[in-house]
Amino acid sequence: MGDEAVADWGICPLPEQQPQAVCARWSQHSPAQPCLSHSPVCLQANPFQHRICRVFSTSDTRDDSMSFEDFLDMLSVFSDSATSDIKSHYAFRIFDFDEDGTLGRKDLEQLVNCLTGQGEESRLSSEEMEQLIQNILEESDIDKDGTINLSEFQHVVSRSPDFASSFKIVL
Numbered sequence: 001m002g003d004e005a006v007a008d009w010g011i012c013p014l015p016e017q018q019p020q021a022v023c024a025r026w027s028q029h030s031p032a033q034p035c036l037s038h039s040p041v042c043l044q045a046n047p048f049q050h051r052i053c054r055v056f057s058t059s060d061t062r063d064d065s066m067s068f069e070d071f072l073d074m075l076s077v078f079s080d081s082a083t084s085d086i087k088s089h090y091a092f093r094i095f096d097f098d099e100d101g102t103l104g105r106k107d108l109e110q111l112v113n114c115l116t117g118q119g120e121e122s123r124l125s126s127e128e129m130e131q132l133i134q135n136i137l138e139e140s141d142i143d144k145d146g147t148i149n150l151s152e153f154q155h156v157v158s159r160s161p162d163f164a165s166s167f168k169i170v171l
């Protein structure tokens with residue numbers, strides 16, 4: 001796979017965020033409560049919204065609710081000022097669906113499904129899925145253990161100049 005495949009790691013191209021709107025947006029999301037029990041409005045079109053809430057939520061009960069601090073953390077990771085290393089670290093955690101610390105075949109399958117959408121017509125056949133995952137692993141799995149660890153992932157991302165600019169959230 002060439003550069004296009006690498007670029008597919010980007011979460012979704014999103015317009016630049018407007019930091020000055022943060023507080024106004026927060027009160028709109030969460031008029032009186034200290035925590036959000038649902039995805040923030042700015043994430044609702046994002047195919048990874050549930051993973052993003054899970055990764056940034058510091059809730060003790062693992063209910064994926066977000067405090068204002070969690071929300072700010074999330075915005076800073078998705079902002080222009082976050083380094084590529086920070087962004088790729090969080091992208092890795094977001095894509096690690098089963099949270100075992102590495103991207104295995106099941107994670108890649110879910111990742112591809114998120115990126116291609118849930119519609120019947122955009123779903124890949126199992127042969128196409130198998131081929132794509134094979135290609136991703138060939139491209140990324142440097143130590144050939146069948147999964148992509150954080151440093152392998154960061155290596156792939158470092159070769160994708162579009163990654164940092166596409167890893168953004170608009171408010």
Ligand SMILES: [Ca+2]
Nearest residue numbers: 100102104107
């Ligand atoms: Ca995993």
Ligand SMILES: [Ca+2]
Nearest residue numbers: 141143145147
């Ligand atoms: Ca590996």
